[in-house]
Amino acid sequence: MLDKNLESLFRTWLIEHQGTVLKVARAYTLTVEDCQDLAQEILLQAWLSLPRFEERSDVSTWFYRVALNTALSWHRQEHRRRRHNAAIEIADVPLVAPESAEQLIQREAVERLYAALRQLPGTDAALVLLYLDDLTYRQIAEVLGISENHVGVKLNRAKKALSELLKDEAP
Amino acid sequence: MNPDDFKQAWQAQTSQPHLTVNAELLLNELRRNQQQFNAMIFWRDAREIGVGLVMIPAWLMMGMKLDLPWAWYLMIPALIWIPAFMLIDRRRHKKVNVPSESLYQCAENSLAEVEHQTWLLRNVHWWYLLPIVIPMMAFFGHLGWELRGGGWWMVISVAGMFLINGIAFTAVYRLNQDAIRGTLDPRRRELQILLASLRDESPEAG
Numbered sequence: 001m002l003d004k005n006l007e008s009l010f011r012t013w014l015i016e017h018q019g020t021v022l023k024v025a026r027a028y029t030l031t032v033e034d035c036q037d038l039a040q041e042i043l044l045q046a047w048l049s050l051p052r053f054e055e056r057s058d059v060s061t062w063f064y065r066v067a068l069n070t071a072l073s074w075h076r077q078e079h080r081r082r083r084h085n086a087a088i089e090i091a092d093v094p095l096v097a098p099e100s101a102e103q104l105i106q107r108e109a110v111e112r113l114y115a116a117l118r119q120l121p122g123t124d125a126a127l128v129l130l131y132l133d134d135l136t137y138r139q140i141a142e143v144l145g146i147s148e149n150h151v152g153v154k155l156n157r158a159k160k161a162l163s164e165l166l167k168d169e170a171p
Numbered sequence: 172m173n174p175d176d177f178k179q180a181w182q183a184q185t186s187q188p189h190l191t192v193n194a195e196l197l198l199n200e201l202r203r204n205q206q207q208f209n210a211m212i213f214w215r216d217a218r219e220i221g222v223g224l225v226m227i228p229a230w231l232m233m234g235m236k237l238d239l240p241w242a243w244y245l246m247i248p249a250l251i252w253i254p255a256f257m258l259i260d261r262r263r264h265k266k267v268n269v270p271s272e273s274l275y276q277c278a279e280n281s282l283a284e285v286e287h288q289t290w291l292l293r294n295v296h297w298w299y300l301l302p303i304v305i306p307m308m309a310f311f312g313h314l315g316w317e318l319r320g321g322g323w324w325m326v327i328s329v330a331g332m333f334l335i336n337g338i339a340f341t342a343v344y345r346l347n348q349d350a351i352r353g354t355l356d357p358r359r360r361e362l363q364i365l366l367a368s369l370r371d372e373s374p375e376a377g
Contacts, residue, residue: 011194022190039190040200047201049271062271069270069277072365087196091189109180123368126274132181145273146369166177 006050014043017063022090023133024067027117027125028074032090040088042070061135064143068126116165124158131155216258223254242313245306256298260291275369282362289355292347296340304340308333 025039046066053062113132117125123144130140140155141148227250234243264287270277291298315329 007198010198014192014194014197018190018192040197043192043197044201044204045270047198048205049269052269052271057271065273065277066270068274069272072274072278073281087193087200089191091191106180106183109177110184113177113181121368122365123274132178134178134182143273144369145275145277162177 010047010050013046013059013063017060020060020063020067020133023129024064024071026114027129028071028122030118036088036090038071038074039090041074042067043088045070058139058142061139061142064130064135068129068143072122072126112166116162119165120158120161124154124161127151127155127158128162131159216261219254219257223250226250240310240313240317242306242310245309246303249302249306252302253299275366278362278365278369282359282366285355285359285362289351289359292351292355295347296344300340300343304336307336311336 021039021042022035025035025042029035029038046063049066117128120128126144127140130143135143137148137151137155140151144151146154227247230246230250231244233239264284269280272280311329311332315325318325
């Protein structure tokens with residue numbers, strides 16, 4: 001692929017898959033600064049891997065693979081932000097209308113989920129993230145590189161661990 | 172709430188917080204990062220070959236100018252061997268880790284890489300230290316033998332050189348072993364745990 005094509009493809013995917021990047025970065029970091037650093041590292045790895053992208057792969061599973069591989073090998077101390085740039089910012093968006101009670105409950109539930117995800121072992125957190133984002137067993141198997149049967153077994157175990165953590169944190 | 176309710180909440184989540192990406196700035200940053208990485212690789216290789224290329228003629232010239240004995244030139248094979256070994260090893264074990272591979276494959280590749288680095292550092296005395304230390308010791312031994320009429324002063328000087336060589340050898344060796352213990356071993360264990368957690372296909376207990 002030509003550089004220009006790669007660039008425009010990357011821009012398109014950036015818009016479509018930044019949610020994946022943010023979710024993975026949030027699940028594996030504790031502070032906003034670390035989250036920004038990890039998100040940038042994921043995008044760097046995606047950019048570097050883009051020339052090797054095979055058209056037959058599914059883009060969303062490809063993005064998940066890059067994001068999770070980067071997150072699991074990411075070490076805070078080694079990747080301290082070398083320069084502060086405004087390329088990536090994570091910030092709360094001011095609400096235009098007050099949240100409904102249901103929205104508030106959902107938001108709290110999501111925050112609790114992130115807190116629980118951070119306590120799970122790396123691979124379990126990855127499995128739960130993929131499950132929460134509604135990936136099929138086949139897609140999860142593709143991301144993790146394990147058999148579909150094994151996904152089922154591991155996912156049940158991870159969900160059980162997650163339930164325990166959420167039970168402990170219940171207000 | 173059970174995991175499925177949480178799943179519903181997860182999927183309905185509003186974009187809070189929001190990730191803002193300035194694509195132009197990000198692409199510039201990514202390009203700069205890639206250029207820096209390529210430059211780093213180039214200069215690292217250039218430095219390793221360059222040191223050998225500069226040292227060999229310098230060594231030869233010094234030997235001729237100071238009319239040093241033949242043992243001085245035993246260092247030349249070491250000056251060729253070390254950069255050649257490093258370059259060949261790097262080509263043979265070129266980093267094959269591709270973050271777009273599956274998590275299992277990526278972890279396996281990382282583990283292979285860490286194990287190779289560990290092997291290199293654990294055997295640093297074979298491919299790096301001894302090829303330097305042996306010709307140096309041979310040179311000082313030869314010098315001591317040729318100047319054996321110099322009395323105790325000469326014996327002390329040669330013994331001092333042997334001692335300095337030995338201390339330097341031990342210090343560099345220990346530094347490398349510390350790097351294995353402090354950095355590579357924890358990383359290897361981390362990767363082994365990650366792989367084991369993916370490999371474990373035993374049916375769910377209970």
